[in-house]
Amino acid sequence: MPDAATLTQQVPTVEGHGAPAPDALSLRLGEVPAAGPTAAARAAAAARLRAMGLPRPRDEYWRYTDPAPFNAASPTLLPLDTRADSALFADVDRLRLTFVDDRFDPAESDDLALSGVEILPLSRAEAQPGHWVAEAYGRLEAASQHPVPRPFAALNTATATDGAVIRVTGVVTKPVQIVYRRSDPAADVVCHHVLRLDDGAELTLLENGLVGARGNVVIEADLAPGARLHHIAAHRAGHARVAVTHLFARVAEGAALKSFTLSLDGAHVRSEAMVEMAGDDAVAHVAGAVLGNGEGFHHDDTIFVTHGALNGESRQVFKKVLKNGATGVFQGKILVKPGAQKTDGYQISQALLLDEKSQFLAKPELEIYADDVRCSHGSTTGAIDETAMFYLRSRGVPREQAIVLLVLSFLADALAEIEDEALRERVSDRLEQWLTAQAGTLG
Amino acid sequence: MLEIRNLHVKLEDEDKPILKGVNLTVPAGEVHAIMGPNGSGKSTTSYVLSGRDGYVVTQGSATLDGQDLLEMAPEDRAAAGLFLAFQYPVEIPGVGNMTFLRTAMNAQRKSRGEPELSAGDFLKLVREKAKALQIDAEMLKRPVNVGFSGGEKKRNEILQMAMLEPRMCILDETDSGLDVDAMRLVAEGVNALRSPDRAFLVITHYQRLLDHIRPDVVHIMHDGRIVKSGGPDLALEVENNGYADILAEVAADA
Numbered sequence: 001m002p003d004a005a006t007l008t009q010q011v012p013t014v015e016g017h018g019a020p021a022p023d024a025l026s027l028r029l030g031e032v033p034a035a036g037p038t039a040a041a042r043a044a045a046a047a048r049l050r051a052m053g054l055p056r057p058r059d060e061y062w063r064y065t066d067p068a069p070f071n072a073a074s075p076t077l078l079p080l081d082t083r084a085d086s087a088l089f090a091d092v093d094r095l096r097l098t099f100v101d102d103r104f105d106p107a108e109s110d111d112l113a114l115s116g117v118e119i120l121p122l123s124r125a126e127a128q129p130g131h132w133v134a135e136a137y138g139r140l141e142a143a144s145q146h147p148v149p150r151p152f153a154a155l156n157t158a159t160a161t162d163g164a165v166i167r168v169t170g171v172v173t174k175p176v177q178i179v180y181r182r183s184d185p186a187a188d189v190v191c192h193h194v195l196r197l198d199d200g201a202e203l204t205l206l207e208n209g210l211v212g213a214r215g216n217v218v219i220e221a222d223l224a225p226g227a228r229l230h231h232i233a234a235h236r237a238g239h240a241r242v243a244v245t246h247l248f249a250r251v252a253e254g255a256a257l258k259s260f261t262l263s264l265d266g267a268h269v270r271s272e273a274m275v276e277m278a279g280d281d282a283v284a285h286v287a288g289a290v291l292g293n294g295e296g297f298h299h300d301d302t303i304f305v306t307h308g309a310l311n312g313e314s315r316q317v318f319k320k321v322l323k324n325g326a327t328g329v330f331q332g333k334i335l336v337k338p339g340a341q342k343t344d345g346y347q348i349s350q351a352l353l354l355d356e357k358s359q360f361l362a363k364p365e366l367e368i369y370a371d372d373v374r375c376s377h378g379s380t381t382g383a384i385d386e387t388a389m390f391y392l393r394s395r396g397v398p399r400e401q402a403i404v405l406l407v408l409s410f411l412a413d414a415l416a417e418i419e420d421e422a423l424r425e426r427v428s429d430r431l432e433q434w435l436t437a438q439a440g441t442l443g
Numbered sequence: 444m445l446e447i448r449n450l451h452v453k454l455e456d457e458d459k460p461i462l463k464g465v466n467l468t469v470p471a472g473e474v475h476a477i478m479g480p481n482g483s484g485k486s487t488t489s490y491v492l493s494g495r496d497g498y499v500v501t502q503g504s505a506t507l508d509g510q511d512l513l514e515m516a517p518e519d520r521a522a523a524g525l526f527l528a529f530q531y532p533v534e535i536p537g538v539g540n541m542t543f544l545r546t547a548m549n550a551q552r553k554s555r556g557e558p559e560l561s562a563g564d565f566l567k568l569v570r571e572k573a574k575a576l577q578i579d580a581e582m583l584k585r586p587v588n589v590g591f592s593g594g595e596k597k598r599n600e601i602l603q604m605a606m607l608e609p610r611m612c613i614l615d616e617t618d619s620g621l622d623v624d625a626m627r628l629v630a631e632g633v634n635a636l637r638s639p640d641r642a643f644l645v646i647t648h649y650q651r652l653l654d655h656i657r658p659d660v661v662h663i664m665h666d667g668r669i670v671k672s673g674g675p676d677l678a679l680e681v682e683n684n685g686y687a688d689i690l691a692e693v694a695a696d697a
């Protein structure tokens with residue numbers, strides 16, 4: 001066994017900045033655009049942010065994750081990498097929107113015309129007086145600021161430079177893909193995507209690439225009755241990402257949201273999802289698979305699902321594989337409001353620690369104000385099952401390859417939340433490749 | 444083929460000797476059976492041969508065709524041709540049976556410098572072998588041993604053996620938990636593999652399996668040693684009279 005230190009991945013460490021100075025917030029806010037259809041929403045978000053302030057390390061909600069790298073006025077420079085775009089979705093027939101740093105790049109994007117959907121970059125929608133985005137922009141974010149404030153989402157609404165504005169009117173046959181690319185090694189990317197799905201509309205949204213030296217991404221998704229949104233995000237390996245992301249979703253009667261995120265590597269990531277089950281028979285599945293290798297790795301999934309209607313079904317399935325001093329965090333909550341009877345809420349968070357230096361911090365919560373519901377949650381932390389390991393090896397599978405198989409099997413439940421079989425296999429193959437390449441440092 | 448000499452084994456975590464000088468030679472082409480009371484060290488012998496953690500060899504040796512088994516990693520022992528059908532087959536949720544079999548086959552082929560089996564050839568082979576053991580396609584798709592009945596797990600072990608074609612097969616109580624028909628299927632699976640350059644070591648408590656798989660030699664293990672060896676009749680004697688007479692006779696001889 002090589003010395004642990006030599007196994008540790010080289011990830012830039014994140015410096016603690018302590019509590020923000022009084023003007024940190026103004027520095028962070030910079031200039032808020034004052035014209036265009038979203039100007040009012042942006043001003044309101046800036047006011048919200050001023051009222052709530054940036055998080056402090058002692059805030060309960062930030063107990064496990066240091067907000068300092070997100071609070072800092074500017075990001076730590078992160079060298080560009082010269083790799084081509086990830087091949088993950090390359091041969092999927094899809095409509096591609098490319099964002100280079102924080103700007104939509106039409107030259108690197110497909111023709112935006114597609115049946116059943118209207119797509120515009122935010123920067124262009126904002127140039128159209130009376131565009132519907134004026135009412136939608138920041139609305140779900142604002143509604144999700146209680147009981148816990150989410151300052152970086154308000155910051156995003158106030159300062160976002162671009163994003164995708166997508167209105168789905170029918171069943172869209174090909175996925176829409178958002179690709180992030182980097183061009184400035186110091187780019188502080190703030191992107192805000194607004195999705196509106198009309199009655200019975202269906203969309204698959206893919207999201208991947210490299211988000212800046214620091215990234216702040218918000219997705220607001222409003223699902224009308226019977227709408228279906230599949231969201232698959234894949235954060236690229238080998239990218240020491242400092243990122244905070246928020247998914248705000250409102251799921252109306254009979255609508256369904258399925259969101260899955262794959263995170264390979266990264267440095268300091270907070271990934272939040274706030275889902276409101278607003279109509280009867282709504283379905284929301286939010287899942288994530290995370291693989292972190294090295295002391296510089298910190299990944300936090302913070303999920304909040306609110307049931308406010310009858311017969312809702314929600315699932316949270318989060319799996320983390322941690323090695324060489326990596327840290328994983330899960331804060332998950334199911335809130336069942338009075339009257340939200342027949343709610344079926346499920347939450348599982350599990351970590352597979354490949355050594356004793358890594359850690360998993362979990363805070364699973366249920367808060368239930370209705371009496372006829374079925375809710376369960378569980379959280380486990382475990383190591384590789386040595387009996388299974390021996391069984392595999394006794395059949396001739398080398399230890400490194402056996403670890404890959406066992407890690408894949410650990411993550412299987414999270415990947416199973418990807419409904420489309422072809423996409424699921426793609427993600428699974430990608431994961432297997434990554435694991436195989438890393439196998440030497442996982443054992 | 445398999446040569447165990449004066450093998451002493453204790454537990455890694457406690458100072459508890461389990462094997463106290465096992466001597467056993469299984470030549471190529473032969474089938475040997477090991478019988479013996481519960482806790483006598485039969486499974487321990489099979490685990491130590493296949494390289495399970497948790498045991499320490501304090502004395503003695505074990506070789507396969509002259510190669511020192513005890514020095515090798517478990518996967519290398521498998522590639523060298525050793526196979527253990529587990530007394531308690533392991534469930535691996537999330538790993539499909541087919542993936543498992545294919546990964547194992549190709550890993551062994553790779554380590555022997557042979558080309559990987561194509562997906563098509565693999566499928567053909569697995570279907571043919573599964574059919575002979577009456578393992579249906581649905582079972583092949585499920586995760587390894589998850590939700591399998593006791594008998595299904597044992598048949599799945601024999602399927603793995605049939606696919607991997609090891610030269611030295613150790614079967615640890617593969618017959619326990621099998622119904623009469625499944626026992627016949629398993630025995631047929633074993634007999635189909637019998638050949639002059641392959642050997643079997645069959646651990647069992649019952650004569651019945653040995654009716655189907657005629658052993659060349661039967662060994663009795665007691666308290667970490669082989670205390671008596673003989674022909675197939677020895678198994679009948681155990682079946683009829685239990686171990687008391689044999690053990691008393693051995694004690695008197697000592």
Ligand SMILES: Nc1ncnc2c1ncn2[C@@H]1O[C@H](COP(=O)(O)OP(=O)(O)OP(=O)(O)O)[C@@H](O)[C@H]1O
Binds near residue numbers: 454481484487530
């Ligand atoms: N890991 C272990 N920890 C503690 N004791 C062990 C361990 N492995 C084996 N033993 C002990 O060693 C002895 C031999 O066990 P083993 O499983 O080899 O017996 P066996 O002959 O296969 O019995 P059975 O017929 O019941 O399967 C038993 O007393 C058992 O309790």
Ligand SMILES: [Mg+2]
Binds near residue numbers: 485486
């Ligand atoms: Mg046993």
